[in-house]
Amino acid sequence: MARNQGLWFFVAAVVAVALLPAPTMAGRLELRNEIEGVVLRKAKLSMRCWSNEDDLGWDVIKPMESRLWKFTTMNMWPFQKTEFRCQFRSGFGTTNQEVVTVFSVKSGFRKECGFLGDECTWVAKRDGFYLRKAIRDKDDTKTFVDILKSKWVWKW
Template sequence: MEFRIRLTTTVTWCLLIASACVLTTTSAARFEVRNEITKHQGRNRSLTVTCWSTTNKLGNQNLKPGESKSWSFKPVYIKIPFLYTYFQCTFFTSFGSPNGQTATVFAGERKFRWQCDNPDEEVCIWVVKREGLYLRKISRDGKGQRLYEDDLRLSWIGGTNYYPVKSHP
């Protein structure tokens, strides 16, 4: 009898661990980078951004003011050992460090997705301005009109000094 209980307990634990390790994906996820650097006399307003994950190098993107670039992908979540889709970008502007500054722009963990906006939509919109990197949150008012709120997430280091933008970091 005791052997049967141990066997049942062992099998139950094995099934729980196996189910936690199963890959889960959502239909699609996306992150977007927008250049909204406003005019500033004597400063180049272009943006160079280099993005990557552990499995993908997305290359360099040069964005003029008003331009944006988005990347779509299928995120993967594994509960054990807590592996998930993770993208980072390095941003080069004339308002920041000449070496660029790096930020996480998408992480599959629920806490990060809640910060982006609606975790069910899997969309993170990043806005580059003179002061730094902002995470854009979109909501709707009572009439259904979109409202935008930009939350500063990364201030440019050396933001008061002029640094030319590297064309190919």
């Protein structure tokens, strides 16, 4: 009987460890405005971002400026919680999606940001809204590739 209790205790301990939250990680989200070649009023980027816990409110980023947020992510199985969503407006319109998920702890999303994983950089340019993906070239040097995620569109 004591042996069965020991086995059940071991099984319960393994299950409890498996359900514990994953270690917290430092997340990093950067939004950059690289719109250039137009009048300042048209080149400004307005944005409103929020997560499940925080509403960062509306902000305006002038050309060649950025906003950077660092935060702690919690990846508790099966609830992957940390996610930031934003709305964007520029003199060229808005993103095709009304609300854009700009950071999520879901592993598939983090892979889109590149090998850095918990660092996502989004860039507004004159022709659209880009995700700046971190990659390693054949010499193991870190470089970045901008991937168009949405052209600016007008919505009425």
